[in-house]
Amino acid sequence: MKCETVRQLLAESDANALSAGVSPEVAQHLGTCESCAEYHKELQTVSAGLGGLTIVAPSELYPQVMQALPAKPGVLSRKMALLLSMLVVALCALIIEYYYFYGQYRQQEHVISTSCVESMPGVIPTPNTEEYSQTSQLTLEQLTPSQ
Amino acid sequence: MREDQSSSLQHLDDAELVQRAQSGQRAAFESLFHRHQDRVYTVALAIVGNATDAKDVVQETFVRAYKRLGSLRTDGGVVAYLCKTATNVAIDLVRARKTGKQVSLDAMKSSGIDIPDFSNSPQAHAELQVTNEELMNALLSIPDDQRIVLVLHHLEGVRVDEIADMLGIPMGTVKSRLGRGREWLRRRLYGKVID
Structure with a gap:
């Protein structure tokens, strides 16, 4: 395996793989190449450093957050x-x-x-609207008492 | 009286504190804040890259947690919940900053970079022989897309495939960003290029 390939594999590998163990081919190369072994160790240290990185929050954060909190907490669960x-x-x-x-x-x-x-049977079908309205009008006229 | 109450809460675990906060004891929530503020602030700062935005992210995270106290997990998942919320808020902020979209957080009002104060941070990296300050400064010098992947993977322990899902990018892209980010850090901290 070439050094370049090994370094790329190491740099892109999972954090667990980086700390727990590498593939047999990479391990074989690391056993023979001092420069890549050093690179591997440095990456492991960077990885571990990142995992434990802690920055102390500034003191003004406490009043800022407490002031922003609503008066009462949310009671209803999401479900x-x-x-x-x-x-x-x-x-x-x-x-x-x-x-x-x-x-x-x-x-x-x-x-x-x-x-x-x-x-x-025997029921006269309803006439169409026009006829029906004429009929109803005639009927109404007929029903209206003549003066 | 208040100090007595705070000290009596200190020995309680997260689950008990959440239960007390759910029953209306505000001091219990304050204890949770004191316990986890550094972790949440570190994650926020590492993603957004400046102290002003990081403080706003922490504020938004705890306000959301307080509003959703009813559903806050009491089985020891409080830190994970807080960090996940902080990550989502911070990523949204970074994305908004990139697209130039206006967001509601006050942080966007002041666009100037606020250099974080590391004076109280523990110097925990003896093997690396760098302080938290140096490590964080090196991290902040990495481009946003690579830094977010590094923070998610190393600080929060999110798997590569989960990061790909979360950010909507292929797994190969996550791996290459991880690789470039680590290489950048290594060069910054060790000050050398291995050919």
Whole structure:
């Protein structure tokens, strides 16, 4: 294996792999190449240093955060809040569905009842709107007492 | 009285503190803040790169945690939850800064770089023979995209495939950013190039 390949593999490897162990091919190369072995050690040290990096928070952070906190903590758990919102959505959907299908049902019921009556023997079918209105107008005129 | 209360809370573990905070004991939440503020601040600072934004990220993180106290995990996952929240807030901030989009955080009002104060930080890297200050300064000199990957992987222990999912980039890109970031750090800290 070339040094360049080994270094790239080491640099891009997982932090665990870097500290726990490398592949047999890389290990073989590290055993023979002092420069790459040194590179490996340095990367391990950088990795460990990053893992333990701690910076002390500035003292002004405490009053800043405490001032920003709301008066009361959130009581509802996320699951409860989700459950409640799902319940509200389901309820809304039910109401909408009820009104929508109820309206359709009423309309259908009207059509069915009209067609049923019209299909009965001896029943005169409903005239078309124009004729019907003329008829109704005539009837009204006839019904109006003449002076 | 208040100090007594704080000291009596110090011996409690995270789960007990969360339970007490959930029942309305604000001092318990303050104890949680004192316990984890350094860790959250370190993660925030390492991602956003300046102290002003990092403080705002920490503030937003703890405010979110307080608002979601009801769902805050009590099984020892408090630090993980806080760091994850801080990471998300910080990444959003970095992305917004890149796209030039206006964000609500006060941090964006002051665009000047605020150099963090490391004076109280422990000097814990004897093997590396550098202080936290030097290590953080080296980290802050890395380009944003590489630094975020390094912080997620090394400070928070997020796996490479998870980082790829989180940032919406291929795993190969995560690995190469990790490699370039480490190499940058190594050169900065050891001051040499190995050919």
